[in-house]
Amino acid sequence: MYKILLLLISVNVLQAQPVPKSQKDHFVIQSVIGENTEYQTPYYILRSDTEYPKILIDACIHGDEVAGAYACDTVMKYINVYEGSVGFVPKVNIQAFNLKVRGVGVDLNQVFPGDKKGAMYEDRLASDFMDFVHDFNPDYVINLHEAWTKFDENMYQRQKDKSFGQTFITNSEKFSDFLVRANLNTNKYITSPELKFHIQYFPYKPNHSMDNIIEKLKIPSYTVETLRTLPLEDRIKYQVLCILTFIEESGVKFTYEQ
């Protein structure tokens, strides 16, 4: 069990990307996706003696949804994994992250599963990212995003394919036990009813990363959306909380101290 109090989580904001160090019980494998391309981006695998259970956390498929990237940095700094592996791709679309924009040429989340010979770098990046996920072969993939509108049941009933903040998104109308547990355990740490996370069913989109990971790679995948109107530090804290809860639900054993 990790012990956290939401308000006590300190966060790394606007610092240079720290390279996570090996800890007592895990070592770090560091490499890149898209080596020697204009979209080359780092990934980190924190691995104990046993490879599984295994979970992958990715952020910044949309470059201006930055809380997830900083949350990955924070978790990598303080976690000690003693059973299983946790992978992080903090800045999937690193060009968009550096420019603080959603996408550079095209929205990366509209071109999955990508195309190795695509004219746009986003096509090739999506394809390389899918290859990476396939090779890493995690039990779960969690995609970190942010949205501008707080979850609202009435608005959701009118428009199901709208992204809301403070949600866990699934493309299955039947919510998995894994997702329901993660949702309950996340909300235990959130006192304000307004800011608790909702599970949102989001209809299948053939070009989204999550749907391709589920359909093509047969790996369960969920999306976290924090509310972008909140201060950045709060959004990072919520993302850290969600990351830790999903890691715990995946069966990976770890301690978390700062």
Ligand SMILES: [Zn+2]
């Ligand atoms: Zn997004």
